[in-house]
Amino acid sequence: MTLRVVVVDDQALVRRGFAMVLEHEGDIEVVAEAGTGLEAIDAARTHRPDVILMDIRMPELDGLEATARILAESGEATRVIILTTFDPDEYVYRALRAGASGFVLKDIPPADLVSAVRVVADGGALLAPSITRRLIGRFATQSGPGGDIAERLDRLTGREREVLQALARGLSNHEIAEALFIGAATVKSHVSSLLSKLELRDRAQAVVFAYESGLTKVGDKDPGF
Amino acid sequence: MTLRVVVVDDQALVRRGFAMVLEHEGDIEVVAEAGTGLEAIDAARTHRPDVILMDIRMPELDGLEATARILAESGEATRVIILTTFDPDEYVYRALRAGASGFVLKDIPPADLVSAVRVVADGGALLAPSITRRLIGRFATQSGPGGDIAERLDRLTGREREVLQALARGLSNHEIAEALFIGAATVKSHVSSLLSKLELRDRAQAVVFAYESGLTKVGDKDPGF
């Protein structure tokens, strides 16, 4: 079964270059090319490709916005690899949030581009090595040094942890009381003791702590925003 | 300049296999092999390799713990690629937190293993495609749906955004005032208008909002925990 690919770049020459690299493989077919974001959306709609190689800087509609719209329409059917010359964090994060499955730089060796397409078509994802490094760095710091923070966390009693989690969802003492089926006074004392155990001043700092410690990732409830 | 590599795995046969694949390249030298975490730490200390291929499941000291200790000692000098048969989230996250630069599965094609070593030695990082996908997924949900939230965010004036960021670090109105060189009364009015624009009730919810919207990742300051 052949992989159906769409190549999007505002420079026809670049577009053709990538297309030729891909077509050189027997089982990859470039079913369309597009030069703007709007054309890309059109192409995605009419051709329903497996993979789209998408440049970012383009007239009319940039590649990130186009990616978001295409994925909103196609769901899981089509996957997008962002292919660009630059890699500022700003772009990368927007791309990943838009749902891109890959983010590679244009200086990638042809063979790697081909395998990137295969990997992504196969349900995987792949980022340029330098980007992967940054993403890992970000992830690691977000997930916290673990040590000190987690240490303080387990000084809390079970109930206090529950209260902290509720607190971290932005609930007031009264709301926490209702959520946990206890009195408002009780919530106040839990909050007080949890603040003092964690050496925090107020609930706002407790929310910060909850996020920094990764506590919010456990059981994750929709904050309703 | 040749790349100096250490291969760590409790199964001698597997170890030898990887070593042979790497040595087949002219510019890669396997300077040591280790069968346990403790041996790995020793080998890292005495050989100071560029890259260590590390299995996770090992007697005495597992690969994740060994990785953490080696990186704590060597700083940036040595980089670690985790090479394992399984990829449960638990392992992946611990590995990344321990500071690993790569996480690949043992079913990786030999050619890819070689390029993984090169990429990592070169300062990049690389994860198995399926893991990259999960990491992206995690990142994207953490960074929030973006749409609605970002929309509300740009209803704020510049100053209000600054106040929100300060707020999201757990500062009190008074502290924000000092941080921004303005009066406490001014902070109060900024906070009030920002809460009403974002349709939030209190500063705790504002902190939640800041984290969910990804605002805290811009300019990222150490919360001091």
Added chain:
DNA sequence: ATCGATCTCCCCCAAAAGGAGGAGATGCGT
């Protein structure tokens, strides 16, 4: 020149939060 937005700061007031300290009930391990 005037309007609108923003930033700055003020007053007054009510609600919420946080600290100190106490106290009854439960359950758990020794």
Added chain:
DNA sequence: ACGCATCTCCTCCTTTTGGGGGAGATCGAT
């Protein structure tokens, strides 16, 4: 049986927060 931790709730008090509403200064656009 006893101590210990936890969970529950209380009172009294102070500080912080948030809302309403107003006002002067600056600045850019019309």
